[in-house]
Amino acid sequence: RSDGNLDAYPLRAEMNPTRVKLTEGDLIRIYLAYLTDLAVSQVQTWSAEDTKGPLCRYVRRRFAHPCWPSSAQKSWADRLMRHWMAEAQILADTFHDRWQGGLDVAEVKAAVDLVRALERRPEYLIADGVPEPVAVAAGALVDGEDKRLPFMVIDVGAGTTDFGLFLLREDEQREITRVFQVPGSIKALMQAxxxxxxxxxxxxxxxxxxxxxxxxxxxxxxxxxxxxxxxxxxxxxxxxxxxxxxxxxxxxxxxxxxxxxxxVREFSERVEQGFRDVLEGLHDTWLSYLTKTDLTVILTGGGASLPMMRALAEGWVEVRGKRIARKLVNPLPSWILGESPELEPVYPQLAVAIGGAAHELPETVDGPEAFAGGGGRTAYAVGNLQVSGA
Incomplete structure (x- = not known):
């Protein structure tokens, strides 16, 4: 859905065979509560150098979202997610250590109703939502030879393919790397x-x-x-x-x-056109710059290995008479090989979650319409995050 009150929509009988009335909103809250309890319970098993004991389960968390087709839908969905994730923490505490074997539906419904009626919720635990390609960009920053590198993030999910174009610049004197979001490039294709x-x-x-x-x-x-x-x-x-x-x-x-x-051929053509549409929305100065350097393409998500998606990172693409070369790179951050090599085979599916949990993220406000050497206000110091160019 793109608007409305999801608590007004009862679940169909095939989704809820019980006599307890549950709504779409109830179901999402229950799922988020389960997911929240799994996540924060795992956090409690960790410790940090500056703590004397285990970490607290009440940590700030983000949510990633698709590139919604309208700002109104984004505002509506972000507001609901912040609300529900705060409620999910209360429900996670309520049912902690009780998920195994299942819960009584009537008890869960009563708990959800009580939480919905609360005047205050711990929304201070919920950070702003982040577009999925921006979350990927946070983990997919490069440690290559280029001093200025444009790269397209394509996150291929189940229902949408999200695009985002970014420019990376390395400042050797200050030993920082900055990322600039190219204005107008965060888009979604409802094909995945x-x-x-x-x-x-x-x-x-x-x-x-x-x-x-x-x-x-x-x-x-x-x-x-x-x-x-x-x-x-x-x-x-x-x-x-x-x-x-x-x-x-x-x-x-x-x-x-x-x-x-x-x-399948028509699907492939729509995906290729989606890639072109992102570039078509750019100012001519950005296109001119992209003709002078390869456009690095980073594929993530469960559908990243599909042939028509990998084709988006090969060959040339021509936009308004300008030919732009595309080059596929492995988005795997180098720290994973050293610290968590077991994540390597499944990294494309986890890239949004891993990048979205970065300490800082690229800003998502539009930068300058015209390319002027990478300047602008959408700068982000990325620290030691990196992507191999292999």
């Missing part, structure tokens, strides 16, 4: 990983002639929906995959055949 799942599901059902107007066909489709994410991942990893439908039907898909299908 879930769309590929749906296309693959339809590709399989069409290949087997499954009739969705029949109860049997709907059962087969429902079972396939539960397994389609795994099939997609295997297909893109192995270039072919065999499957068995719930009625015993055997089948095989070749990646080349799927990629050549009309829906």
């Amino acid at each position: 990983g879930d769309r590929i799942d749906m296309m693959l599901k339809k590709f399989i059902l069409d290949a087997q002639g499954v009739d969705l107007t029949e109860p049997h066909g709907r059962l087969v489709a429902a079972d396939l929906s539960r397994r389609i994410r795994g099939l997609k991942e295997r297909l893109f990893a192995d270039t072919r995959v065999q499957y068995v439908l719930s009625d015993g039907t055997l089948g095989k898909i070749e990646l080349g055949d799927f990629m050549a299908s009309r829906p």
Whole structure:
């Protein structure tokens, strides 16, 4: 939803089979409470050099959000998230150590209603929301040879593909690195990983002639929906995959055949156009600058390995007669290899969370419309955060 009161929308029976009335707002609060308790309970197991004991569970936290299509939606969603995350901390404390085995729905609903009625909530624990590509940029800062480097962050989530263009500058004398957000470049495309799942599901059902107007066909489709994410991942990893439908039907898909299908080709074209639209919104001076240096592309998110997404970091793109070269880099911060190497395989999925938890983040206000050597007010001292250029 993009506006309204989510407490006015009851959950459908298939989502809530109990007799206790729950709303969409209740469900989100309960989920956030569970997630909050997991996170802050883990924080309590840590200690820091300047503390004598474990850290406190009442730490400030941020939330990342997609690049909403309108400022009104962003304002509405940010306000709700701040409100709900503060309520989630109270609920997390209420049900701490009780999640295992499940909770009584009526008790949870009563607790949610009491929290909703509170006059004050610990909103001082909630920092401002941050656009997902900006969160990625905080962790994806470079430690390469370039003294001035433009880079495009593309975060490929389940429902949206978020873009953000940034300029990194290194000041050797002051030993700091600054990042400037290019004005007008934070955009969202409502095309992402879930769309590929749906296309693959339809590709399989069409290949087997499954009739969705029949109860049997709907059962087969429902079972396939539960397994389609795994099939997609295997297909893109192995270039072919065999499957068995719930009625015993055997089948095989070749990646080349799927990629050549009309829906996938159209999806790829929309994604490429989304990349172009970001650049089309820039002042000519920014485009002229980008023609003089490679545009580094950083892909993150669960769909970062999709072929059509990786194609966004290859070859040339032409905008208003200006050709811009694109270069893919590994966004993995070098500190992960030394401190948490187990995160390397899953870093693209965690990049928003890791970057969003940085001590400081790039400012998200628009900078100068025209490129003037990287000056402006949207500077951010990044400390020792870095990205390898490998």
